[in-house]
Amino acid sequence: MHTALGLYGVNLQGLGLVFDKKEIDSAKPVSTKLIELDKFVNFFQADPHYFERTWLLIPDNSDKPYALLRKLLEKTGMAAIGKVTMSTRERVVLIHYYQNAIVATTLRYPDEVREPSHFAELKNLPEAGEEELAMMTKIVDKMTKDDLDLRVYHDGYKERIEALITSKMKGEVTQVEEEKPKKPAAKSMMEMLRETAESLK
Numbered sequence: 001m002h003t004a005l006g007l008y009g010v011n012l013q014g015l016g017l018v019f020d021k022k023e024i025d026s027a028k029p030v031s032t033k034l035i036e037l038d039k040f041v042n043f044f045q046a047d048p049h050y051f052e053r054t055w056l057l058i059p060d061n062s063d064k065p066y067a068l069l070r071k072l073l074e075k076t077g078m079a080a081i082g083k084v085t086m087s088t089r090e091r092v093v094l095i096h097y098y099q100n101a102i103v104a105t106t107l108r109y110p111d112e113v114r115e116p117s118h119f120a121e122l123k124n125l126p127e128a129g130e131e132e133l134a135m136m137t138k139i140v141d142k143m144t145k146d147d148l149d150l151r152v153y154h155d156g157y158k159e160r161i162e163a164l165i166t167s168k169m170k171g172e173v174t175q176v177e178e179e180k181p182k183k184p185a186a187k188s189m190m191e192m193l194r195e196t197a198e199s200l201k
Helices: 021-027 063-076 130-143 156-169 190-199
Strands: 008-010 015-020 038-042 050-059 079-085 089-098 101-107
Touching: 021 156, 038 130, 050 089, 063 079, 079 101, 130 190
Parallel strands: none
Antiparallel strands: 008 015, 038 079, 050 101, 079 089, 089 101
């Protein structure tokens, strides 16, 4: 909690603690552009659920070391774990090869990743029936592709907003019709699976 008087408070097991700005500032790390490498691991050891945001790293008067590290990461499939301070916050980063460059992916801390086992809704779920599983497997087989090209996917909302901006700039009047979601008819799991399988033939 931050007050208008410049004081910071925290409630710890019923005990109220108050800190002034100088005390809080003394704990803040100094922001730098330096990434401190800690260890190397196989890239596929990194759990993608911890991935947050990826940043492109550009050499800054360090072409030769950059090229050497890039080649190493590309050839070995390894990645480096390091720490960097960004906006007064210490972040763990995964340094890895990507499309002829080196990138840094910030990682969430373990306490920032929600544990599925903590959710009661995921406990005691019904067992999938053999017939349903067999039907679902057929559907997955038909929908499985050899490659994944994410360029085929587009942000429809962004494209519609851009179209609205273009229309406004041209002085055009756009009729906006609100689409109401259709309520699906109540069907059994097997009925839905069979319909999906039929539509893929």
